[in-house]
Amino acid sequence: MPDPLSPAELRTLDRAHVWHPYGPMPGRQEPLIVESASGVRLRLAEPAHGQHELIDGMSSWWSAVHGYNHPVLNEAARGQLDRMSHVMFGGLTHEPAVRLAARLVEITPEPLRHVFLADSGSVSVEVAVKMCLQYWHSTGRPAKKRLLTWRGGYHGDTWQPMSVCDPEGGMHGLWSGALPQQVFADEPPGGFDAQPDEAYVQHLWDLIARHADELAAVIVEPVVQGAGGMRFHSPAYLRALREACDAHDVLLVFDEIASGFGRTGKLFAAGHAGISPDVMCVGKALTGGYLTLAATLCTSRVADGISRGEVPVLAHGPTFMGNPLAAAVALASIDLLLGQDWQQEVKRLETGLRDGLAGARSIAGVRDVRVLGAIGVVQLDHDVNMAAATEAAVREGVWLRPFRDLIYTMPPYVTGDDDLARICRAVCAAAREG
Ligand code: PLP
DSSP: OOOOOOHHHHHHHHHHHOOOTTOOSSOOOOOOOEEEEEBTEEEEEEEETTEEEEEETTHHHHTOTTOBSOHHHHHHHHHHHHHOSOOOOTTOOOHHHHHHHHHHHHHSOTTEEEEEEESSHHHHHHHHHHHHHHHHHHTTOTTOOEEEEETTOOOOSSHHHHHTSOTTTSTTGGGTTTSOOOEEEOOOOSOTTSOOOHHHHHHHHHHHHHHTTTEEEEEEOSSEEOTTTOEEOOTHHHHHHHHHHHHHTOEEEEEOTTTTTTTTSSSSTHHHHTOOOSEEEEOGGGGTTSSOOEEEEEEHHHHHHHHTSSSOSOOOOOTTTTOHHHHHHHHHHHHHHHTTTHHHHHHHHHHHHHHHHGGGGGSTTEEEEEEETTEEEEEESSOOOHHHHHHHHHHTTEEOOOBTTEEEEOOOTTOOHHHHHHHHHHHHHHHHHO
16 A cells, blocks of 8 residues: 555645546645545544534435445445456356346336446436437337436436536536437426426426427436436326326436435335336445446336347447446445335434424525425525535534535435434535525
């Protein structure tokens, strides 16, 4: 092992050479240096605003649902590491990937049956889109190659997923002219519990009917639209999409990369609507945030359709497909989640977030406070001052990553009540200071 770098050396090298998510280059940001992480806490290499440790209110962007340095996940990784950390997946297979695929089919809605193991959420969306376009190409309707989504969505940062992110006000507006042109429905109105708006349902039906001949699929984030605005919507709209897609021969894709594995109170958000998509993407919490892995699941109809085509293979095969280390940890993470009363834990967090964030409503500049499952959101009536809001949270001993007009938290499911109350205080402080 090389000698460890001092925090000052690390910072200098980071600034000189390292890109960060949505970061400028050369580095004009001052990321905090994390030395280690355990439970719900990030240990800093040097104190920030008097804090040596921060409670992670973000679960490392939806993923670390069991917290960090978990003995069960460590053991799964170590055990697999001693056997085989990676092997190519073309022409070869192995137990972790096979068992994971079978497990995913078991726990996701019927009739999803076939699993493509990709290496990131964005790639799993690429694969989902490729499956849909290839399905129509293979079944004699090659004109069906556009996608419909609703505004305010977010599906990742690679090219095709960027095309179904909202081009107006979204993160990828810069490229909207260069991306494949998709069909956009209005954003779903109301919150999770709101009565479904019949005019909006009609709007969805009309758009799908009008574009049916060119639409390969509708792709949406079910129930919670994440990085596009942290909005919740009624499951009734998902049912409407299912019906309209069936009526007009369009495939339905659910991007459950953020919502999957219990975050909204159901194991998968599709469960709120009691329906199944034709294709579904999962990622993030799939490995409990340990390793980079995502999956695209599809029905036999889609897989068989592709297999009937003139090119009867799904032309996708990344080097790290089905990585055994990540698959072994994913299996352990799923067993860990389902082996406990996770619904009770998410309910407990939901109640704690509702109580703890209620006071935010009276903070000047707060437009809305909303909670669903283990997700708490405070929306401001202005763009947040990110530096000031982050600093306010860090002073409270909590890590948050506000963006646009949003201060939000999705804590690990293992967050205790006292730590959750502290996260809520930090969200409120960030709302006041930001
Ligand atoms: N889809 C959704 C709903 C997401 O929230 C994200 C990431 O935030 C992605 C796709 C992209 O996943 P990844 O960052 O692993 O590429």
